[in-house]
Amino acid sequence: MALLEYENQMFLDSFHEDGLTLLAKGLGIDRIFVNFLKVYSDPGSLVLVLNTSTTEEEYFIEQLESQGVKPLPKAITNEFSANDRLNTYVEGGVLFITSRILVVDLLTDRVPIDHVTGILVYKAHKIIESCQEAFILRLYRSKNKTGFIKAFSASPESFTSGFCQVERVMKNLFVKKLFLWPRFHASVVSCMEKHKVDVIELQVQMTSTMTACQTALLDLINACVNELKRCTPSIDTDEITVENALAKSFDRAIRQQLDPIWHQLGAKARQLVSDLKTLRLILKHLTQYDCVTFYSLVHSVRTNEKTFGQNTGWLFLDAADSLFVHAKDRVWKSAPKKKKTGTEDDDKVKEEPIPVLEECPKWKVLKEVLQEIEEENKKSDPDLGPGRVLVCAEDDRTCSQLKEFLCDGGKSMLARLYNKFLAVKGGHVEGEKDRKQFSRKRKGHGKGQKSAPEVLTLTQMIDANKELAEGDQHSDTSDDTPLSSQDAYYGVLPEPLTILHPLHGCTDPHGLTRTLREVEPRYVVLYDADMQFVRQIEVYRATRPEVPLRVYFLLYGSSVDEQKYLTTLRREKDAFEHLIKQKATMVIPEERDGKLDDDPTNQQRVARRFGTTPANETVSSRKGGAVKEVQQRVIVDMREFRSELPSLIHRKGIDIEPVTIEVGDYILTPDICVERKSVSDLIGSLNNGRLYNQCVSMCRFYKRPVLLIEFDANKSFALQGKYPMSNDISIQDVSSRLSILTLHFPKLRILWCQSPYATAELFEELKKGRPQPDAATAMTVTTGEGTVEWTDKYNHSPQDFLLRMPGVNSKNYRYIMNKVQDLSELSTLSEEELSSIMGNAQQANQLYTFLHTEQKQMEVVATSSKSRFENKKAFKRKR
Numbered sequence: 001m002a003l004l005e006y007e008n009q010m011f012l013d014s015f016h017e018d019g020l021t022l023l024a025k026g027l028g029i030d031r032i033f034v035n036f037l038k039v040y041s042d043p044g045s046l047v048l049v050l051n052t053s054t055t056e057e058e059y060f061i062e063q064l065e066s067q068g069v070k071p072l073p074k075a076i077t078n079e080f081s082a083n084d085r086l087n088t089y090v091e092g093g094v095l096f097i098t099s100r101i102l103v104v105d106l107l108t109d110r111v112p113i114d115h116v117t118g119i120l121v122y123k124a125h126k127i128i129e130s131c132q133e134a135f136i137l138r139l140y141r142s143k144n145k146t147g148f149i150k151a152f153s154a155s156p157e158s159f160t161s162g163f164c165q166v167e168r169v170m171k172n173l174f175v176k177k178l179f180l181w182p183r184f185h186a187s188v189v190s191c192m193e194k195h196k197v198d199v200i201e202l203q204v205q206m207t208s209t210m211t212a213c214q215t216a217l218l219d220l221i222n223a224c225v226n227e228l229k230r231c232t233p234s235i236d237t238d239e240i241t242v243e244n245a246l247a248k249s250f251d252r253a254i255r256q257q258l259d260p261i262w263h264q265l266g267a268k269a270r271q272l273v274s275d276l277k278t279l280r281l282i283l284k285h286l287t288q289y290d291c292v293t294f295y296s297l298v299h300s301v302r303t304n305e306k307t308f309g310q311n312t313g314w315l316f317l318d319a320a321d322s323l324f325v326h327a328k329d330r331v332w333k334s335a336p337k338k339k340k341t342g343t344e345d346d347d348k349v350k351e352e353p354i355p356v357l358e359e360c361p362k363w364k365v366l367k368e369v370l371q372e373i374e375e376e377n378k379k380s381d382p383d384l385g386p387g388r389v390l391v392c393a394e395d396d397r398t399c400s401q402l403k404e405f406l407c408d409g410g411k412s413m414l415a416r417l418y419n420k421f422l423a424v425k426g427g428h429v430e431g432e433k434d435r436k437q438f439s440r441k442r443k444g445h446g447k448g449q450k451s452a453p454e455v456l457t458l459t460q461m462i463d464a465n466k467e468l469a470e471g472d473q474h475s476d477t478s479d480d481t482p483l484s485s486q487d488a489y490y491g492v493l494p495e496p497l498t499i500l501h502p503l504h505g506c507t508d509p510h511g512l513t514r515t516l517r518e519v520e521p522r523y524v525v526l527y528d529a530d531m532q533f534v535r536q537i538e539v540y541r542a543t544r545p546e547v548p549l550r551v552y553f554l555l556y557g558s559s560v561d562e563q564k565y566l567t568t569l570r571r572e573k574d575a576f577e578h579l580i581k582q583k584a585t586m587v588i589p590e591e592r593d594g595k596l597d598d599d600p601t602n603q604q605r606v607a608r609r610f611g612t613t614p615a616n617e618t619v620s621s622r623k624g625g626a627v628k629e630v631q632q633r634v635i636v637d638m639r640e641f642r643s644e645l646p647s648l649i650h651r652k653g654i655d656i657e658p659v660t661i662e663v664g665d666y667i668l669t670p671d672i673c674v675e676r677k678s679v680s681d682l683i684g685s686l687n688n689g690r691l692y693n694q695c696v697s698m699c700r701f702y703k704r705p706v707l708l709i710e711f712d713a714n715k716s717f718a719l720q721g722k723y724p725m726s727n728d729i730s731i732q733d734v735s736s737r738l739s740i741l742t743l744h745f746p747k748l749r750i751l752w753c754q755s756p757y758a759t760a761e762l763f764e765e766l767k768k769g770r771p772q773p774d775a776a777t778a779m780t781v782t783t784g785e786g787t788v789e790w791t792d793k794y795n796h797s798p799q800d801f802l803l804r805m806p807g808v809n810s811k812n813y814r815y816i817m818n819k820v821q822d823l824s825e826l827s828t829l830s831e832e833e834l835s836s837i838m839g840n841a842q843q844a845n846q847l848y849t850f851l852h853t854e855q856k857q858m859e860v861v862a863t864s865s866k867s868r869f870e871n872k873k874a875f876k877r878k879r
Contacts, residue, residue: 003035004028004542006187010179011035018593019177020124020151020170022159022579024572026535027181027188029154030510034063036120036150041069043092045117049073050099050133052122057096059510076101086110099132100641104658106139113140118148125158127151127172130756134172135647141174141594149174149593156182156575166579167586174594178583182576183535195542198550202369203557204361210286212326213294214560217283219319221245221276227313228272234261246564247571251277275314282323287561288394288528290401291330291358292417298327330358331418357414362554363405366391366527369552370406370493373523377496384548387522389498390515394528399489399500402527404452406492413452485511485518496523503530516540525552529565531572633772634763635659635667645676645710648760654767663697663781664705667773668766673702676759679711686737695745701781707741707750710759746810798823807846812838827851 003011011032014021023029037060040047052060057075064072073094076085078101088095089111105111119140127133137149151173153159159166170178181188206214222242229237235257244250254273258265278301285294302315302324314320332353370389377386393399404413486507489500501515508514513536524537541549555562590596632654636646641658645666650656664673675694677685685691691707698705742748753759801823803813819837820826829837835844 002543003031004539005191006181006185007032009187010181013179014150014152015039017177018148018150019175019179020153020166020173021179021181022156023152023154023181024156024183024188024535024576025154026532026539027154027183028536028539029152030059030063030513031539033120033122033152034060037073037094038064038067038069040117040120041071041073041094043071046089046092046112046115047094047117047120048102049094049096049120049122050102050136051124051126052096053509055508055510056122059508059514060096082110099136102136103132103139103641103646104638106136107656107658113143116140116144116147118150121149121151121173123155124151124153124169124173125155127169129168129172129651130644130648131172132641132644132647135650137172137174138594138647138651145595151175156572156579160575160578164582166582170588171592174592176588176592178579178586180576180579180583182573184573184576191542192538195538195545197538197541198548199553200550201553201555202365204365204554206287206361206556206559207330207358209326209330209358210361213286213323213330214283216319216323216326217279217286218242218560220314220317220323221279221283223314223317223319224272224276224279228269228276231272232258232265232269243563243567245276245280246283246560247567250280279314283560287556287559288398290360290414290417291327292414295327295331298324331355355418357411357418359410359414362527362556363402363410365554366402366525367406369525369554370496370498373496384522386496387548388519389493389496389523389525390519390521391492391498391500391525391527392503392512392530392533393500394503394530395505396487396502398527399502403489403492403500406498408452416452485515487511488515503528503533512536520544520547522548523550523552525554527554529553529555529561531565531568630772631655632764632767633657634767635661635773635775635778637661637665640665640676643676644756645759648756649763652760652764654764657775659775659779661778661781663694663701664778666708666763667778668763669704669770670773670777671703672706672766672770673698673704674706674708674763676708676710679709682709683734686734686741691741692744695741695748697781699745699747703747705745705748707748708753708759709750710753710756712755802826805847806850807838807840807843809843812840812843815839 007028010021010023013019014032014036021032023032037049041064049057054075057073061072061075071093073096074088075096076088077098080088080101085101085105089105102111106113119137121127121133121137127137140147141149159169162168166178170176183189225240225242225245229235229240235254239253239257244253254276258269258273262270282294282297282301285297333356334353373387373389380387391399391402393402401413485501487502488511492498492500499515499519499521501512503512506512512533516536517540526533537549537551555565633656634649634654635657636649636659638658638660640646646656646658661667665676666674668674675691675698677691682691685694695705695707738750742750751762753762799813799817802808802816803810808816815837816826820829829848831844831848834848835841838844838847
């Protein structure tokens, strides 16, 4: 795969110096990344690849295999055992590996870190301080000062949110160089100018009813945006605009602002957010799909809003009436009809709707484009043969409709959708007549015509070709090339060979690139605009300068469709201009890449690794190094490496020891065991009783059991709403269940933390001045009886039974067990003897009364079998 001029320069810049390479979307980040994988696919090097998905790994391996690269990269998953992974590391080459596995292998010294040539990071904009990839890079750089770190990203907008976002990401990546490659880069412009694409832009005009619907929808969106600003003063008004509301990222942007206060918002503000999402969906349907589908959506929204009353008032605006009227006008038109009542003078004129079923303007233009291509193919060079056509539309639904339109025609498809819609919504009397009328027309008109064919994917290409080429003498239509994309629609037209492919929502993120490379079309029809694919077409044309390429660009003029495309271009351009200015003023410290041996953050760990200080001690800088401090250590359960917390604990200078433990998630000291729960996990564990069993185990084996509840400060969270808590105890209420939990386990401590950062600071404080835990001891603690020194003195079953008796609490139950052999002996003691043992006359009276008061027969029968066993079982274990 030969690189273009600017790609060569980009590759060499990144190859010679570690850094973050940031490209514009569609300029070929996958091509650059494949070439780096090709260079390092050698047994003499060991290169680790981070932050790639399974589909991306398969695509990269497929590309290298097609180029004859050996050995191919390997993907390490949880199917590899520890020994298998160790052998794979020793063999070298390029390894795709999940972050959780690599973290554990680095902490357990299973990876030969000194022999790692470097690390390649894909989608670098996702590398935040608390993620696993940042943890891996920190571990790697602390032990390897010579290996490289090269990061790549094609999302410039991700680096403009927040303060100095690009600097924070570079700090997490341990890189000092930033390489920016926008579309307006001089090298990119020069390369694309040499291989210009023949573009024909077709401005399609919307119908008058479509324009009226669009105007009404924009007015409604503007009204909802203004109302949301008015009732939510804390929202950022600069971001919440009508123009931004058209972008796909608007829902994410607005929820990002409102999530921290979502539980404090009123019902109206919440409904406004929902209404904006609904209106944007309707706006998409206007330009994307047919008139019947659009009216069906509008009608259902109107019916549901009126039925349930779930709207903020936009339904009663004049713009809403205009929307409903013009949406209906695209399906029906009113025509006067005389109805005879006896005499001619008594004739009455009644308006009756007649279906018109307005076709999408783009359909006609698409048909004309394909006819033009067909005529041109007849006059083309015989050596080139007929050119193939690739039609790209927004999503799978649009492609399916276009296939049916090209095969059966627009009227036939709209009639089918019309009948289907009225069959479901059959509430219109006149609509029922129209449905029957349409059915009669189709029965007469449809003779001899084939029905809409079943949608075929590229995997069914050979069979589809045989059917479509039946009776056709052109051999060019029967192409046996196996195409790999599962998202394309093949065989729409036999000649020219026409393939439909969605731009978004594909099962394979590289499916469109595969299709472009395998089909090698001479004509591309962009039914919907997409900036990234436009760039991919430019790169495709530049890599094949000898093959002609023409692109037909269909766009609704003066529409939301056009505005969304222009806004996407503007936002990317603004992002790069912002990054260019930031790069010019950026101050990078010398130790940013982590290669300096005197880096203070890594001095202690490096010293321990090379044996200059004991493994469990560090030399303090105070008093000339005379004071020795014990190196802090935390034992972490293997399953916890899915979370951010281990990375942040390690960042505090605390060593992490990953093991598999049954009781608890984090062992801070020999006495402190922590079970970490998110809010959703907490609720689920309370519902199924799992948390109770976990607390039982922690309380039995550790002196200071801790339940840690983490919640996200950027998302809404509250145990109670606007109203004060009730005095009633409800088993369904989370607060009530937590209260019952604390009553059952008096020594259990519950800690609330608003983020993993706060948790890491809390752990650091809890460990100060306390001994370090032992991994071997923690692993011996099981959910069974177990053996731990401080609890080995007592049997757990009679101990739990005793704690549930009146007058017995966590302070006096030990006095009783030290003085009394078993529960049977306890029942023989007098009240004075109990008072002497317990040290409290009132508590002794409660216990004595409970033991010597006759219970109800039902209660006695229910507990008789257990009591007979417990009474004979001694408190103290026999050694």
